[in-house]
Amino acid sequence: MRRSESAQIAMMLEVCAYPKPGNVDRCHDYDDTWLEHFLASAILARPAFVAAENRSAGIGACIKDAVSLTAVHKGGNTHFGAYILLFPLIMGDGIDGAMDVISRTTVDDALSFYEAFALTEVRMNETDELDVNDPESAQYIRDEGLTLADIISYSAAGDMVCREWSNGFALSRRVADFLLASPDGKQAIVRAFLSLLATEPDTFIIKKLGREAAEWTMIRAKEVCAGTYEAEDFDEECLARGINPGSIADITIAGIYLALREGWDWESLQTV
Template identity: 25%
Template sequence: MSGTLDPALIGTLYKAACLAELDALKPGNVHAFAAGHRMVVADFVTSAEVSAPPLARQGAGIGERVHGGVAATMAAVGQNTNLGILLLCAPLAAAAERGTGIAALLDTLDRSDAEAVFAAIHLANPGGLGRAERHDVAADAPASLHDAMAEAADRDRIARAYGTGFADVTAIGLPALMEARTRGLDPSWCTTAVHLAYLRSVPDSHIARKRGRAAAEDLRREVEKIVAGLDLTAQPVEPLLALDVSLKARGLNPGTTADFTVATVFWDALASAGATLA
């Protein structure tokens, strides 16, 4: 079938995307330049390795891929390092295997996907989720994962992606990646450019959940000002590491931004290999 990829290749590209994100200087996150938030790079490397097989399992549903990846990760490293990554990358992996556009694929989500995703969230137990009147993740899974994601869309960019066909990736991440390549940046700095594009464009919803929307918007504005004065072609390690230290000292972890950075690199790799995603 045209536009389809072999599951083994999908798994390889997924691991490569995870490792590429770790190699890049991403202020506020764990990366090769600095650990943080009681986590180290090795945790994420192991997570990528063990979550790749379930993420790329042939014929698996989206929810099954997410739950399998989270279960493997928790067994290997004992903490949630990649729930958001898996929630974004599982639909991309399934779409690449089936040769289906991402928006059309998300329309096929069913009760089994909802049950598996809710089970994965329970297992990962991410911080800052709070409570919701409808489709609370602490309750039983709903009949529709679409409805649950729509309910959370105003407070979580990953949930929002399920209803927009990954609009943030196509509108923010991929254009930033293409621009960085056009400017001649090397791969790791291209990934940094993607991270900064998200960070300056939209408030990070992980920070918003844990510290409030005002804190997330304040950080977006702060990064917007800093990035405006940076030339990434000069590889400005010092000012970005200074921002990294500052964010970690304030306990600000733009985790959603990191998740979308992985998803962007993964999408690009799948598309370059011939997958039909749009």
């Protein structure tokens, strides 16, 4: 299978995995964003993934291309964080290569990324200095000679997806290792997701609802992992509170991608 296809399959497997508390899955839509929107994105992003695989465009242009290609549906931005992780992993064919790709990003990559960002409604931290809706940001990037890696590292403190670029994809790796060590194929995706949710505050939740909500989510996820609380009940409570762990979902996609590339068999159904 081509790397572009593994990325698409990773996006598909992640969104189908059920029950994935707080997030869209095969049994839950949000009012404005449905299972079908996530799947349409997985289908329509392909040319950008192929360009990354062939290295026929820079990483910033690839991310912008993926955002444009998938902006044709009404489900809004479905995978911006996942693109930030998948593109270096595709271009570099794994984590080591991805870190090399990241180290070589340019000012042009940063500018394309900002153009991509402006097409989405991704939430900024209030402390973020560079506002995508401010035309002066582009000038500032040029004046300061900021690369995409610089931009992403500015966001790393408050964004666990961006942090993956500086810590060698630590959490993506953890998800991949979890899956590779599990004998029960796609059924392990929910457990990998929950194990991350139990130990890492989701920065998407923090941006949307504050740190307290993210910590509540961790405590509940721990209980689900310990078997003292039902995943289905957790799911309902997340939906009622408007909690969706979007960043951990993005990292889960990157982890699935890595695992697929390293031979993980999502179709295995051995009993755990």
